[in-house]
Amino acid sequence: MSANNDTIQKTITVTVLLCLVCAVVVASAAVFLKPLQEKNKLLAKQESILKIAAIPFQPEAVSETFQTVTQKVVDLRSGKFTDEVSAASYDQRSAAKDGSTSIALDGAVDIASIKRRADFATVYLVENNGQIEKVILPVHGYGLWSTMYGFLALEGDTRTIVGFGFYDQGETPGLGGEVDNPKWTGIWPGKKVFDNDFNFKLQFPKTGADRNSPDYDHQIDSLAGATLTTRGVENLVKFWLGENGFGQFLANLRAGEA
Known part of the structure; x- marks a missing residue:
């Protein structure tokens, strides 16, 4: 019976630790990727404005064109x-x-x-x-x-x-x-x-x-x-x-x- 309890406890411990590790990884990724996400969001908005205003631009030069x-x-x-x-x-x-x-x-x-x-x-x-x-x-x-x-x-x-x-x-x-x-x-x-x-x-x-x-x-x-x-x-x-x-x-x- 004791051996069986040890197995259950180990399973629970491993599961909790795995959840904690995954949570840390996901949270870290969110923090590190946020600046990139914000940058891409801004670029998408600038591109939308340029298109709607009929301002010609190259896809790789959205930010530069938006300066006009x-x-x-x-x-x-x-x-x-x-x-x-x-x-x-x-x-x-x-x-x-x-x-x-x-x-x-x-x-x-x-x-x-x-x-x-x-x-x-x-x-x-x-x-x-x-x-x-x-x-x-x-x-x-x-x-x-x-x-x-x-x-x-x-x-x-x-x-x-x-x-x-x-x-x-x-x-x-x-x-x-x-x-x-x-x-x-x-x-x-x-x-x-x-x-x-x-x-x-x-x-x-x-x-x-x-x-x-x-x-x-x-x-x-x-x-x-x-x-x-x-x-x-x-x-x-x-x-x-x-x-x-x-x-x-x-x-x-x-x-x-x-």
Whole structure:
């Protein structure tokens, strides 16, 4: 009986020690790999911005090309640039979860279903001889299954779309997940988000954009079989270009008062 107990004790001891060793190995790997993971995450984000802004780049030179883009922080409460926080280190996602650096949104205005909006946002500018050629805005909002995070790039007129796309979304593959399909995002460039008086005008007809319609320049095809995801995209764009998002900033930009 004693010999049998010794065997059980040894088995338990070996199992516990093995678990401890595995835990140490996994924890160490996580610690050592975190800097590399963060670097790759940053590169992926920079690459997404360059693609959406239609800035040519070589895969091995993403960081170098991204240096041509100016990062600035906008105070969404005033619609003006601020140096209150650093563009290089500011994390808008984290700030939106902190009650001291964000505001809760009333359901009537929270059409993007984000619940809270951070006080600041990092925007990206492409400039030439002191003139803004493109402005890239971070946007996010809820689709059918997930909060979708992406960027909307506008020409310097703040009306014409340069590009649009998501770098993080969890919609249904083959349906709502088609928000990542180049065939769909390829429809966006050249479309107008505002009319001549800068009223939001972008539309998503279920039957597709109508070339014979006077609103054709404002129309984007809906995603087939993904009505709720399409509506989510429409709502998030409308929110972030409105008064509770970048609306005041864009107005200041047009007036030269940002």
